[in-house]
Amino acid sequence: MDSQSIHPDLEPIAFLLGRWEGAGVGGYPTIESFRFGQEIVFEHNGKPFLSYQSKTWLLDDEGAMVRPLATESGHWRSLPERQVEVLLSHPTGIVEIYVGEVVFHKIELQTDVVARTATAKEYTAGRRLYGLVNGNLMYAYDMAAVGRPLTSHLSAELKKVG
Numbered sequence: 001m002d003s004q005s006i007h008p009d010l011e012p013i014a015f016l017l018g019r020w021e022g023a024g025v026g027g028y029p030t031i032e033s034f035r036f037g038q039e040i041v042f043e044h045n046g047k048p049f050l051s052y053q054s055k056t057w058l059l060d061d062e063g064a065m066v067r068p069l070a071t072e073s074g075h076w077r078s079l080p081e082r083q084v085e086v087l088l089s090h091p092t093g094i095v096e097i098y099v100g101e102v103v104f105h106k107i108e109l110q111t112d113v114v115a116r117t118a119t120a121k122e123y124t125a126g127r128r129l130y131g132l133v134n135g136n137l138m139y140a141y142d143m144a145a146v147g148r149p150l151t152s153h154l155s156a157e158l159k160k161v162g
């Protein structure tokens with residue numbers, strides 16, 4: 001899929017391309033904290049968007065894989081003036097559209113639209129900060145859910161593996 005030359009509009013977010021693996025920590029005022037492993041893949045096919053897929057799994061105290069946790073997938077669209085639109089779909093009955101901007105190797109996103117099915121947990125907004133730090137992809141994710149305002153849910157650091 002990546003054999004096509006990259007679309008010039010993608011240049012500001014091209015640093016995301018590839019496969020990333022690492023670990024992070026999660027929590028929320030309403031749940032127990034946890035450690036998780038994660039794999040993220042960003043691909044392109046020559047068109048002006050990146051395809052995105054993330055898988056996570058629960059880690060025990062020794063760092064061994066316990067069971068799958070959240071997955072999400074979608075598309076990252078790079079626009080003029082270093083603006084970004086991100087569309088994500090979650091198997092938990094939630095879809096969301098983020099807007100934001102790229103500043104060097106940092107991307108700040110906030111939800112513009114969230115929609116959820118009747119059975120999804122109450123979730124109203126998200127904010128994500130991604131950054132390339134010493135070649136690693138780091139991010140922090142805050143969410144407004146189950147009656148709480150934007151509060152930290154996750155942070156992780158991933159290394160490029162492909």
Ligand code: HEM
Pocket residue numbers: 026028030031034036038056057069070071072090094121122123126143145146153154
């Ligand atoms: C790397 C991705 C993520 C991981 C590893 C993760 C993990 C978890 C875990 C372990 C829980 C507690 C147990 C449970 O309810 O299943 C949880 C709760 C929750 N997560 Fe996530 N999550 C991730 C991403 C997200 C995203 C993207 C959203 C929203 C779109 C989200 C929304 C929620 C909500 C609403 C709860 C329920 C909180 C409550 O009931 O008090 N999570 N998450």
